[in-house]
Each structure stands twice: as structure tokens, then as C-alpha cells.
Amino acid sequence: MNDNHFIRGSIPMTKSEVRAVSLSKLELKRDSILYDVGAGTGSVAIEAALYAEKGHVYAVEQKEEGCRLARQNQEKFGVENLTVLEGIAPQALEGLPAPDRVFIGGSGGKLADILNLAWKKNPLARVVINVIALETLAAVGEVLKSRRWEAEIVSVQVARAKKMGGYHLMQGQNPVYIITIDPAENGGEG
Amino acid sequence: MNDNHFIRGSIPMTKSEVRAVSLSKLELKRDSILYDVGAGTGSVAIEAALYAEKGHVYAVEQKEEGCRLARQNQEKFGVENLTVLEGIAPQALEGLPAPDRVFIGGSGGKLADILNLAWKKNPLARVVINVIALETLAAVGEVLKSRRWEAEIVSVQVARAKKMGGYHLMQGQNPVYIITIDPAENGGEG
Amino acid sequence: MNDNHFIRGSIPMTKSEVRAVSLSKLELKRDSILYDVGAGTGSVAIEAALYAEKGHVYAVEQKEEGCRLARQNQEKFGVENLTVLEGIAPQALEGLPAPDRVFIGGSGGKLADILNLAWKKNPLARVVINVIALETLAAVGEVLKSRRWEAEIVSVQVARAKKMGGYHLMQGQNPVYIITIDPAENGGEG
Amino acid sequence: MNDNHFIRGSIPMTKSEVRAVSLSKLELKRDSILYDVGAGTGSVAIEAALYAEKGHVYAVEQKEEGCRLARQNQEKFGVENLTVLEGIAPQALEGLPAPDRVFIGGSGGKLADILNLAWKKNPLARVVINVIALETLAAVGEVLKSRRWEAEIVSVQVARAKKMGGYHLMQGQNPVYIITIDPAENGGEG
Numbered sequence: 001m002n003d004n005h006f007i008r009g010s011i012p013m014t015k016s017e018v019r020a021v022s023l024s025k026l027e028l029k030r031d032s033i034l035y036d037v038g039a040g041t042g043s044v045a046i047e048a049a050l051y052a053e054k055g056h057v058y059a060v061e062q063k064e065e066g067c068r069l070a071r072q073n074q075e076k077f078g079v080e081n082l083t084v085l086e087g088i089a090p091q092a093l094e095g096l097p098a099p100d101r102v103f104i105g106g107s108g109g110k111l112a113d114i115l116n117l118a119w120k121k122n123p124l125a126r127v128v129i130n131v132i133a134l135e136t137l138a139a140v141g142e143v144l145k146s147r148r149w150e151a152e153i154v155s156v157q158v159a160r161a162k163k164m165g166g167y168h169l170m171q172g173q174n175p176v177y178i179i180t181i182d183p184a185e186n187g188g189e190g
Numbered sequence: 191m192n193d194n195h196f197i198r199g200s201i202p203m204t205k206s207e208v209r210a211v212s213l214s215k216l217e218l219k220r221d222s223i224l225y226d227v228g229a230g231t232g233s234v235a236i237e238a239a240l241y242a243e244k245g246h247v248y249a250v251e252q253k254e255e256g257c258r259l260a261r262q263n264q265e266k267f268g269v270e271n272l273t274v275l276e277g278i279a280p281q282a283l284e285g286l287p288a289p290d291r292v293f294i295g296g297s298g299g300k301l302a303d304i305l306n307l308a309w310k311k312n313p314l315a316r317v318v319i320n321v322i323a324l325e326t327l328a329a330v331g332e333v334l335k336s337r338r339w340e341a342e343i344v345s346v347q348v349a350r351a352k353k354m355g356g357y358h359l360m361q362g363q364n365p366v367y368i369i370t371i372d373p374a375e376n377g378g379e380g
Numbered sequence: 381m382n383d384n385h386f387i388r389g390s391i392p393m394t395k396s397e398v399r400a401v402s403l404s405k406l407e408l409k410r411d412s413i414l415y416d417v418g419a420g421t422g423s424v425a426i427e428a429a430l431y432a433e434k435g436h437v438y439a440v441e442q443k444e445e446g447c448r449l450a451r452q453n454q455e456k457f458g459v460e461n462l463t464v465l466e467g468i469a470p471q472a473l474e475g476l477p478a479p480d481r482v483f484i485g486g487s488g489g490k491l492a493d494i495l496n497l498a499w500k501k502n503p504l505a506r507v508v509i510n511v512i513a514l515e516t517l518a519a520v521g522e523v524l525k526s527r528r529w530e531a532e533i534v535s536v537q538v539a540r541a542k543k544m545g546g547y548h549l550m551q552g553q554n555p556v557y558i559i560t561i562d563p564a565e566n567g568g569e570g
Numbered sequence: 571m572n573d574n575h576f577i578r579g580s581i582p583m584t585k586s587e588v589r590a591v592s593l594s595k596l597e598l599k600r601d602s603i604l605y606d607v608g609a610g611t612g613s614v615a616i617e618a619a620l621y622a623e624k625g626h627v628y629a630v631e632q633k634e635e636g637c638r639l640a641r642q643n644q645e646k647f648g649v650e651n652l653t654v655l656e657g658i659a660p661q662a663l664e665g666l667p668a669p670d671r672v673f674i675g676g677s678g679g680k681l682a683d684i685l686n687l688a689w690k691k692n693p694l695a696r697v698v699i700n701v702i703a704l705e706t707l708a709a710v711g712e713v714l715k716s717r718r719w720e721a722e723i724v725s726v727q728v729a730r731a732k733k734m735g736g737y738h739l740m741q742g743q744n745p746v747y748i749i750t751i752d753p754a755e756n757g758g759e760g
Contacts, residue, residue, distance in 0.1 A: 001214065017211045017344060017368075024191065024210035133547035134723070138708040153351035153358060153704070154207060155745065157537055157727060159555050161343035167513035168343060172552035175539050175725070178207075323737035324533070328518040343514070345555070347537060347727055349745050357703035362742035365535065365729050381594065397724060397748075400594035401587045404571065533731035533738060534587060541723035548723060558587075 006043050007072045009065050013041045014105055014130065017158045018176045023047055025128045025152070025180045026101050031055045035099045037089045037114055038062075038106025042070030042082075048103070049082040057082045058099075060092045062108065090117040098122040104129040111139045115181075124183050131177040140179055149186040153179050196233050197262045199255050203231045204295055204320065207348045208366045213237055215318045215342070215370045216291050221245045225289045227279045227304055228252075228296025232260030232272075238293070239272040247272045248289075250282045252298065280307040288312040294319040301329045305371075314373050321367040330369055339376040343369050386423050387452045389445050393421045394485055394510065397538045398556050403427055405508045405532070405560045406481050411435045415479045417469045417494055418442075418486025422450030422462075428483070429462040437462045438479075440472045442488065470497040478502040484509040491519045495561075504563050511557040520559055529566040533559050576613050577642045579635050583611045584675055584700065587728045588746050593617055595698045595722070595750045596671050601625045605669045607659045607684055608632075608676025612640030612652075618673070619652040627652045628669075630662045632678065660687040668692040674699040681709045685751075694753050701747040710749055719756040723749050 003016045014022070028034065028048055032055040036045040039059035049057040059082060061067050067086040074082050085092050090113045098121035107114055111129075118125050131137050144151055157175040161168040193206045204212070218224065218238055222245040226235040229249035239247040249272060251257050257276040264272050275282050280303045288311035297304055301319075308315050321327050334341055347365040351358040383396045394402070408414065408428055412435040416425040419439035429437040439462060441447050447466040454462050465472050470493045478501035487494055491509075498505050511517050524531055537555040541548040573586045584592070598604065598618055602625040606615040609629035619627040629652060631637050637656040644652050655662050660683045668691035677684055681699075688695050701707050714721055727745040731738040 001217075016214065017346060020210045020214035021207045024206060027191075132549050134541065134550070134707065134711060135547050137704065138711055141704060141708055150353070153360075155349045155360060156207060157347045157539070157552060159345045159537070159552070161514065163340070167515050169512050170343075170345060170514070170555050172537060172539070172554045174552045175550050322739050324517065324521060324731065324740070325737050327514065328521055331514060331518055347729070347742060349727070349742070351704065357705050359702050360704070360745050362727060362729070362744045364742045365740050381597075396594060397591045397726060400590045404586060404590035407571075530733070533740075535729045535740060536587060537727045537729075539725045543720070550723075550725060 001043075001047055003043070006041055006046070007069055007076060008041055009069050011040050011063065011066045011069060013043050015158065015173060018130065018156055018178065019044055019047060021156055021178055022103065022128050022130060023051070025178060026103060027126065028052050028101055029055070032101045033097055033099045034058070034101040034103060035060065035093060035096070035118060037093070037102065037104045038108070039070055039084070040066050040105060042073045042084065044103055044105060045070065045082055045084075046073055046077050046079055049079045050077065053081065055081060056097075058085060058093070058096050059083065060085045060087055060089050062086070062088050090114045093117055099125050101125065102127045107136065111136060112143055115143055119183065126183075127181045129179045129181070131179060132174060137177055144181070147186070149181065151179050151181045153177060191233075191237055193233070196231055196236070197259055197266060198231055199259050201230050201253065201256045201259060203233050205348065205363060208320065208346055208368065209234055209237060211346055211368055212293065212318050212320060213241070215368060216293060217316065218242050218291055219245070222291045223287055223289045224248070224291040224293060225250065225283060225286070225308060227283070227292065227294045228298070229260055229274070230256050230295060232263045232274065234293055234295060235260065235272055235274075236263055236267050236269055239269045240267065243271065245271060246287075248275060248283070248286050249273065250275045250277055250279050252276070252278050280304045283307055289315050291315065292317045297326065301326060302333055305333055309373065317371045319369045319371070321369060322364060327367055334371070337376070339371065339373075341369050341371045343367060381423075381427055383423070386421055386426070387449055387456060388421055389449050391420050391443065391446045391449060393423050395538065395553060398510065398536055398558065399424055399427060401536055402483065402508050402510060402558055403431070405558060406483060407506065408432050408481055409435070412481045413477055413479045414438070414481040414483060415440065415473060415476070415498060417473070417482065417484045418488070419450055419464070420446050420485060422453045422464065424483055424485060425450065425462055425464075426453055426457050426459055429459045430457065433461065435461060436477075438465060438473070438476050439463065440465045440467055440469050442466070442468050470494045473497055479505050481505065482507045487516065491516060492523055495523055499563065507561045509559045509561070511559060512554060517557055524561070527566070529561065531559050531561045533557060571613075571617055573613070576611055576616070577639055577646060578611055579639050581610050581633065581636045581639060583613050585728065585743060588700065588726055588748065589614055589617060591726055592673065592698050592700060592748055593621070595748060596673060597696065598622050598671055599625070602671045603667055603669045604628070604671040604673060605630065605663060605666070605688060607663070607672065607674045608678070609640055609654070610636050610675060612643045612654065614673055614675060615640065615652055615654075616643055616647050616649055619649045620647065623651065625651060626667075628655060628663070628666050629653065630655045630657055630659050632656070632658050660684045663687055669695050671695065672697045677706065681706060682713055685713055689753065696753075697751045699749045699751070701749060702744060707747055714751070717756070719751065721749050721751045723747060
């Protein structure tokens with residue numbers, strides 16, 4: 001979905017190309033229960049909720065502005081199977097139903113704790129993580145190493161043409177690592 | 191959808207990340223009529239047909255092996271709203287119903303002719319083109335210039351981790367330009 | 381050389397990584413005569429002049445601010461074998477000695493004319509072009525096609541870590557095509 | 571320098587673009603003493619030795635084939651200020667004169683030990699590391715964290731046009747992180 005369809009504030013938003021790849025990696029089902037951690041303006045949550053029409057999306061965001069924008073976007077798209085929660089993960093996730101899918105757009109330095117909670121609720125939950133910080137990349141590596149698991153790791157670097165004075169100049173966007181961890185492919189039990 | 195789900199031969203296949211972005215740019219509707227030109231193994235056509243369940247996908251591919259693989263994949267996924275046509279575009283498209291969406295994964299040097307035919311059938315057809323050759327990039331530029339149209343032009347460069355001797359090495363894939371042309375955003379009339 | 385070594389204004393500067401690759405592609409000799417067209421702040425010209433200590437660099441820049449910065453940088457580095465010319469190429473190049481190397485960082489839409497002039501003066505001049513606009517990429521293609529020449533074409537996309545709140549975030553820079561045309565490798569006569 | 575100038579075997583070689591950026595980051599002096607660790611075919615070592623004409627390059631490579639190729643290249647370029655050592659770092663470095671520059675193209679899992687040895691010999695040695703494995707990237711992060719140092723971290727992704735059937739197709743190369751650590755910029759004492 002085009003980024004322009006979403007109401008945006010000063011909160012950084014997952015760009016449409018990275019969102020498309022991330023949603024594709026999630027392999028959502030129509031009845032999936034998805035946690036969207038670090039939901040920002042809710043763009044991933046809303047596209048996911050539109051697809052998982054018989055499921056539910058729980059979007060956790062710690063910034064008030066993010067939550068407000070996510071709720072505005074929810075209203076704009078008329079999405080009912082989405083709950084926006086202001087709070088910090090993993091605490092904010094504790095009382096929620098078990099997920100079969102988890103998307104982590106921001107982890108606030110609590111990546112391992114968030115994953116542990118998600119896999120305690122459902123050892124087979126499929127997880128997709130967007131990583132822009134080298135420290136988070138290392139943290140993902142630690143999690144995988146400690147479980148002796150493999151993940152699919154891709155990096156995506158997008159550039160976008162901008163018209164200036166009759167010329168189309170390619171403008172680089174920030175590269176993002178998109179990491180997919182499926183416990184089932186690692187012999188199960190998250 | 192994961193590339194491994196598809197039956198593949200020696201035909202190059204649109205990689206899953208580029209396919210996800212391209213399908214996102216197409217903004218398919220449930221009842222879309224899509225032309226998939228240069229369909230290869232049919233990976234884009236099948237994902238599109240699964241989504242556009244009330245529509246139809248016409249996949250044109252000039253290589254016999256591509257058509258055979260596309261039909262095998264069609265059978266594997268049980269997709270009925272897909273017609274695989276062995277032939278060369280734009281000729282192979284002539285007798286088909288008008289499309290509202292066109293995906294061009296390969297144009298065999300006939301890009302302008304293919305676009306002219308598609309927009310003659312439906313002046314508002316939304317077009318997404320995957321470009322890997324600099325010559326095709328220039329050809330798209332010529333089409334846009336002659337119509338005084340704007341397009342969205344992004345390039346996507348993906349790298350994928352490969353495990354070798356305990357290390358994850360990032361392996362670069364080929365960069366792809368993904369170009370979206372929507373006549374409606376250019377004042378109509380393709 | 382680190383970008384911070386140069387005096388910079390509001391003029392865009394070739395980034396150090398792209399400059400390093402471009403200078404490497406030029407294969408300067410100690411006595412090279414180099415034209416630097418669209419010299420901006422003079423960063424390429426100065427690094428080239430420091431290397432080609434027995435040669436001379438002619439830096440042409442149409443913006444007054446660029447020329448001023450280039451001259452300030454020339455003074456800062458104590459480079460004597462550099463002439464900064466305010467003017468527009470190819471006209472500003474006409475009276476100059478024949479070059480054996482040409483670097484084009486900006487062509488103001490006159491790429492073919494600049495190349496024609498350079499190769500009229502020296503049919504064997506080795507040329508390196510930095511391209512950020514798709515239109516310029518197409519123009520290079522036209523030049524090569526009309527002469528039936530081949531060039532080395534690489535694209536370079538750099539990202540740079542930026543520290544924010546204890547995290548290193550990778551920030552994408554704009555991708556640049558670096559094109560090298562050597563008449564000698566094409567059977568001569570530029 | 572063009573990759574084709576070097577004698578190559580089955581050993582992976584630092585590509586010319588990455589070599590150019592890495593050498594630029596090293597900021598060699600004419601009399602530099604450089605360690606090239608994981609020297610492969612010696613391409614970095616030879617370009618460095620040609621520049622540091624009053625200095626010396628010590629190239630350590632653990633594979634016999636690499637050492638043989640590096641010596642063949644040394645002979646081809648007539649470089650005398652280069653010593654190729656077959657061995658494993660850091661042990662192979664122990665008896666050598668202190669370096670003011672260190673390039674690490676491959677560390678065999680001994681990155682921290684190599685850096686400790688280099689900085690024991692010269693606490694101000696400037697270090698440039700090429701990283702292609704995520705594990706090595708994490709190891710660099712650990713070194714920096716333990717010393718509370720900052721480094722310049724860039725990633726470089728190159729694509730190269732390949733001619734196929736009249737078309738120029740961009741072929742992606744593997745992305746490389748180029749990390750520069752200068753003890754002097756971190757308050758000294760490596």
C-alpha cells in the first residue's frame with residue numbers, strides 16, 4: 001500500500017517497500033493473531049489487519065503520538081480487528097492471547113525478552129524483525145546462537161527517484177535487515 | 191511467498207522480495223484482470239491469481255520451458271483463474287479482455303508496443319515494470335517523456351545471508367528497478 | 381581523503397567513497413592533464429592534483445560559490461597545479477591544453493558536447509563520469525551506442541552508520557553510477 | 571587499479587571498488603608500515619606498497635595458494651617493499667616491526683587478538699577492516715564497546731553491468747562493511 005494512504009506525523013514509518021517484503025515474510029493467514037511491536041503509525045498493523053480479516057492484530061507502541069496516529073489510521077481504514085496499545089514490550093504483551101505471528105519494528109533494547117515472551121505463549125510463532133541498528137543485528141545473532149537456530153536474513157536497500165529540474169535523481173533510503181525466524185523450521189519449540 | 195514454494199527450472203525467477211514489492215505496487219483488486227508479460231515460471235502470476243480470486247490473470251511467456259513450469263506451478267497451487275499463453279507480446283495479448291493491471295517482467299525489446307496495446311484496451315490500466323537492463327530503463331524514460339507522464343521509480347537491492355563454515359555472509363542479488371505508471375495519476379488516458 | 385578535510389558550503393560534494401572509486405577508475409598518471417567538469421567544491425580536483433604532481437588539473441564549475449570554495453580548498457591544500465575556471469562546459473574547455481583524463485561530475489545537460497570536445501582534443505582521453513540522474517544515464521547510453529563503444533558501468537550505493545542514542549543506525553546515501561570510457565579499449569579514436 | 575591487472579586463482583579477491591575505498595580510508599603515508607592481514611592474492615598489499623614507496627607492507631595469508639599468487643603479483647608489479655608471509659595472525663605478526671597502518675581483509679575468527687597485538691606494538695595504528703560476515707561485524711562491535719571507542723562504519727554495495735545479448739544487466743556484488751578505527755580520534759592508546 002502506498003505510504004501516502006497513511007496519516008503520518010513526525011514518527012518514522014516503515015516505508016512501503018520494506019513493509020511489503022516484511023508482510024510477505026510473515027506469511028499471514030486469514031485468522032492470524034499478530035503482535036506488532038513498535039508499531040509506530042500503524043502501517044504494518046493496518047495492512048496486516050486488512051489481510052487477516054478473521055484474525056486480530058495487537059499493535060504495541062510506547063510513544064503517545066504513535067498511538068494517536070495508529071488509531072487515526074485505524075479509523076481511516078475502518079479496521080476493527082486491531083487493538084492499539086500504548087505501552088512497552090514485553091510487559092504490554094503479557095495479558096494478550098497467544099500469537100501465531102510476531103512483527104518487531106522496534107524493540108527498545110528488549111529484543112530477547114520480547115521473543116522469549118512470544119515463544120512462551122506460542123513456541124511456534126513465526127517472527128519477522130526489521131533491523132536498522134547494528135546493535136540490534138548483533139542481538140538477533142545472540143538469540144539465534146543461544147537457541148542454535150537458523151533464520152532467513154536479507155537486507156533491502158531501496159532508492160527512489162525524485163524529480164529535480166527535469167532530472168530524476170535516485171535518492172537512497174536507509175538499508176533495513178529483514179529477519180525471519182520460524183521455530184517450525186528449526187525443529188520447533190520457540 | 192517463499193521462492194521454494196515454486197517449481198523452478200533454469201528460467202530466472204523474480205525473487206520473493208522483488209515479487210512482494212511489485213505485487214504491492216500493482217494494488218490489485220479482488221476482481222482485477224492482470225496481464226503478466228514475460229511470466230517466466232509464473233511466480234508473480236500465481237501470487238496475483240491467489241489474491242484476485244474473482245478476477246483473472248493472463249500470463250504470457252515466450253519460452254516453452256517457462257510455460258511448462260508456469261503450468262506445473264498453476265497445478266501445484268490449484269489456481270483456476272490463470273491462463274498461461276505461450277507467445278510473444280504484444281501479439282499474444284491482442285485477443286484478450288482489457289486489463290486493469292499490467293505487470294511486465296520481460297518485454298523482449300517491445301516495451302512501447304506492449305504498453306500501447308495495453309492502454310489502447312484500457313487507458314487507465316495501472317502498470318508495474320521490473321527492469322534489470324539499462325536499455326529498458328531508457329526505453330521506459332522514452333515512453334514517459336513522449337506522454338509527458340510521471341512514474342514512481344524505485345530501485346531495490348537485496349542481499350541474502352548464506353551460511354558458510356559458521357559464518358553468515360551477505361550475498362548481493364541483482365538490483366531491480368520497479369517502475370509504476372498509473373494513467374489516472376497523470377490525468378488519465380493511457 | 382576524508383570529506384571533513386575540505387571546506388564545504390551548500391554545494392553538494394562528491395562523497396569520499398565515490399571519490400575514491402572515481403579516482404581509482406581514472407588511473408591518473410603523475411603527469412596527467414585532467415579536466416574536472418562540474419567540479420563543485422573541488423574535492424576530486426584537489427585529490428587528483430595532489431597525485432598528478434607533474435601534471436595539471438583544470439576544474440570547471442559554473443556556480444560562483446563552487447569556484448570560491450574550490451579556490452579556498454586549493455589554498456588550504458597548497459596545490460599549485462590546479463586551475464579553477466568559472467564557466468560552462470564545453471565552452472570553458474575550448475582554449476585549454478588537451479587532456480589525457482576527463483572526470484565529469486556534472487554536465488549540465490551537455491554531456492555529448494563535452495565528450496566530443498574532449499575527444500577532439502585527444503581521441504584517447506580516458507573518461508570517468510559520475511551519474512545520479514536517470515536522464516544522464518540514458519545520455520551516456522546514447523553516446524556509447526552512436527560510437528558502438530563499450531564502457532565499464534558500476535553503481536555504488538553507500539550507507540554510513542550514524543550514532544543515535546547508543547545505537548548505530550545505517551543511513552543510506554544516494555546511489556551513483558560510475559562509468560569509465562577508455563577509447564583505447566574500444567579500438568581508439570575518441 | 572583494475573582487477574584484471576592482478577593474477578588471480580580460485581582465491582576470492584577484494585574487488586577494485588572496495589579496494590579503492592579501503593585504501594582511501596587507510597590514509598597511507600609514503601613511509602607507512604602496513605600489515606595486510608588475510609592478504610589473499612595480495613591486491614591490497616600491492617597497491618599499498620606502490621603508494622608507500624618508502625615504507626613496507628607485511629602481507630599475511632594462511633593459504634598456500636594465496637601466498638603463491640601474492641608473490642606472483644609482487645613479481646609482476648616489481649614491488650620490493652612487500653613481504654608475503656604464509657601463516658596465521660596474530661602469531662605470524664609477532665616478530666614484525668610495529669605498524670602505523672593495519673588492513674584486515676580476513677581475520678580467521680581472531681579479530682580481537684589481531685587488534686590487541688597491533689595496538690600493543692603501536693597504540694596509534696590506524697585500522698581498516700573489510701567485513702562480509704555478520705559474526706565479524708558483531709565482533710568489531712564488541713571490540714569497540716569494550717574500549718568505548720567510535721569507528722567510522724560504512725557499507726558499500728556495488729553492482730556491475732554485464733553485457734548479455736545487446737543489453738547491459740546490472741549484476742549485484744556482495745555488500746562489504748568497511749570499518750575504520752583510528753585510536754587518535756578516540757583519545758589515543760590502542
